[in-house]
Amino acid sequence: MRYIASLSVLLLVVLSSPAARCASPRRARVVIGRQEVTLSPRPVVEGDVVYAPVELLKRMGADYAAGESSVSVALAEGSALLDIAWHEGAPMIRVDEAAKALEVDYNWDSSTSTVRLLSKLVAVEFDNGALTAKLTLPVTVSSARLWPKPWRISIDLAGAKVATDAWAYSVSGSDVSRIRLGQFNDDTARIVLDLGRKSGYQVITKGPSREIKVSVGSQTGSGRAPGTAAQPEPAPPVNITAVAVEPADDSKVGVRISASAGPTFKAFMVGRPPRVVVDVQNATLAMPADDIPVEHSLLRGIRTGEQNGALRIVFDLTRYVDFSASADGNDILLSIGLPSGAGGRLSDKTIVIDPGHGGDDPGARAGGVKEKNLNLAIAFKLREALEETGAKVVLVRDGDRYVDLYDRPAVADGNGAQFFISIHCNALVPEAMSGITTYYHPGQPSSRALALSIHNRLIEETGMVDHGARLDTVLYRSGLAVLRSASVPAILVECGFIDCTRDREKLCSDVYRAKLARAIVDGLREYTEGGMAAEAN
Numbered sequence: 001m002r003y004i005a006s007l008s009v010l011l012l013v014v015l016s017s018p019a020a021r022c023a024s025p026r027r028a029r030v031v032i033g034r035q036e037v038t039l040s041p042r043p044v045v046e047g048d049v050v051y052a053p054v055e056l057l058k059r060m061g062a063d064y065a066a067g068e069s070s071v072s073v074a075l076a077e078g079s080a081l082l083d084i085a086w087h088e089g090a091p092m093i094r095v096d097e098a099a100k101a102l103e104v105d106y107n108w109d110s111s112t113s114t115v116r117l118l119s120k121l122v123a124v125e126f127d128n129g130a131l132t133a134k135l136t137l138p139v140t141v142s143s144a145r146l147w148p149k150p151w152r153i154s155i156d157l158a159g160a161k162v163a164t165d166a167w168a169y170s171v172s173g174s175d176v177s178r179i180r181l182g183q184f185n186d187d188t189a190r191i192v193l194d195l196g197r198k199s200g201y202q203v204i205t206k207g208p209s210r211e212i213k214v215s216v217g218s219q220t221g222s223g224r225a226p227g228t229a230a231q232p233e234p235a236p237p238v239n240i241t242a243v244a245v246e247p248a249d250d251s252k253v254g255v256r257i258s259a260s261a262g263p264t265f266k267a268f269m270v271g272r273p274p275r276v277v278v279d280v281q282n283a284t285l286a287m288p289a290d291d292i293p294v295e296h297s298l299l300r301g302i303r304t305g306e307q308n309g310a311l312r313i314v315f316d317l318t319r320y321v322d323f324s325a326s327a328d329g330n331d332i333l334l335s336i337g338l339p340s341g342a343g344g345r346l347s348d349k350t351i352v353i354d355p356g357h358g359g360d361d362p363g364a365r366a367g368g369v370k371e372k373n374l375n376l377a378i379a380f381k382l383r384e385a386l387e388e389t390g391a392k393v394v395l396v397r398d399g400d401r402y403v404d405l406y407d408r409p410a411v412a413d414g415n416g417a418q419f420f421i422s423i424h425c426n427a428l429v430p431e432a433m434s435g436i437t438t439y440y441h442p443g444q445p446s447s448r449a450l451a452l453s454i455h456n457r458l459i460e461e462t463g464m465v466d467h468g469a470r471l472d473t474v475l476y477r478s479g480l481a482v483l484r485s486a487s488v489p490a491i492l493v494e495c496g497f498i499d500c501t502r503d504r505e506k507l508c509s510d511v512y513r514a515k516l517a518r519a520i521v522d523g524l525r526e527y528t529e530g531g532m533a534a535e536a537n
């Protein structure tokens with residue numbers, strides 16, 4: 001049996017070999033990370049273009065469906081079509097196109113005829129005592145180490161390139177005070193966790209993964225070991241000895257909250273009316289709240305209270321702001337500033353509206369309705385409402401055609417726009433829900449401010465179910481392409497669920513579309529001009 005089988009394989013190879021007709025093609029090696037991928041037939045080179053069998057996509061961890069002339073590759077958002085070129089009787093794809101679609105680092109060395117594909121480290125998060133690194137190709141931790149003086153943990157990811165905007169940022173409420181990213185060598189990304197003191201750590205993700213988790217042992221309460229149901233240790237008691245408002249200029253103000261010991265805290269912004277909230281665990285205010293002087297155009301006042309055993313300090317704002325928090329020794333530092341594109345009048349601004357999907361990509365479908373058409377109709381309504389205010393509007397598409405995801409936010413740059421608003425409708429087959437969600441991308445505090453200001457108006461105006469202004473990383477590991485690559489404040493609004501009959505009827509109606517448009521205009525105006533915050537309370 002074995003003899004016959006191998007003979008027939010040989011026969012097939014001989015029959016399908018192109019060698020009889022032309023010189024054998026130039027071959028290429030494809031290396032993912034540090035590992036060469038064996039593919040059959042072997043990848044071929046034409047000019048400087050490398051073609052590999054469609055199966056390469058599987059080795060890259062992608063989901064795909066291959067047709068006669070193209071392969072549809074599932075992406076974080078939607079899908080990409082890659083052309084099939086036939087080589088040696090096998091369907092092949094361009095490796096550079098596959099790398100681009102899957103956001104993988106592509107490197108072609110013609111002298112060794114080798115393509116090297118590296119995973120991109122696209123996001124790093126620290127939450128609940130654990131680091132999560134998000135990557136575009138599965139990787140493993142190649143080394144992790146605790147270093148003294150100053151105490152820090154380094155985590156090396158072989159086969160990865162750093163591809164984030166933020167290379168260092170502060171973390172609060174745990175043993176880790178700062179996260180730094182760097183390219184240790186050509187093909188190794190390094191994450192460094194700066195520690196306030198000596199601390200243990202554990203690499204949770206053992207196998208190759210697109211999501212690497214490392215927990216950092218902590219005594220400060222917020223760092224329980226992941227996977228255990230243990231209650232976090234109580235935070236040590238601290239005294240808040242001072243809250244000092246430190247104006248930088250009219251558009252920026254710092255707040256320093258001084259504590260008697262390293263505090264465990266959370267800080268976040270909420271909307272309607274806009275305010276920054278700081279919860280400090282196990283803390284007591286050492287002076288009356290009335291004694292905190294507030295003098296800045298962005299701040300209306302400071303209140304304190306108790307929330308789930310934490311001391312809550314609320315900073316009431318005069319408008320939506322760009323906000324960040326960090327730990328500085330025993331102090332909590334807040335930085336509050338005018339967000340990007342704010343100031344002046346809405347009538348002076350340029351807004352890019354992106355009606356999602358289009359052309360061959362219909363988006364969600366239900367009840368004979370295609371999302372791409374709803375998005376366009378809502379975008380037209382929004383354009384009309386914005387133009388009435390005097391603002392300038394640019395549509396990414398004004399007809400039924402597809403625009404590449406990365407080309408969409410680029411329209412904002414090309415037109416000197418201040419804002420990017422992507423319009424979509426949701427679907428959740430088989431279980432339809434109702435309501436509105438607004439997404440923004442992490443690390444873009446101005447986008448968060450814009451999302452909050454518009455989302456709250458949307459809920460108020462439409463009375464729809466509120467799914468919140470949320471990070472786009474709750475959807476996909478690297479967020480949404482149109483938001484991630486935007487260079488101006490950018491949000492994506494899911495205006496309702498197309499597969500929910502009630503929502504769909506609304507989405508198809510002029511009245512509802514006008515409400516959406518009015519709410520977005522109001523939210524934009526509140527973000528830009530401020531002044532409306534005081535009226536809501």
Ligand SMILES: [Zn+2]
Nearest residue numbers: 356363424425
């Ligand atoms: Zn959509």
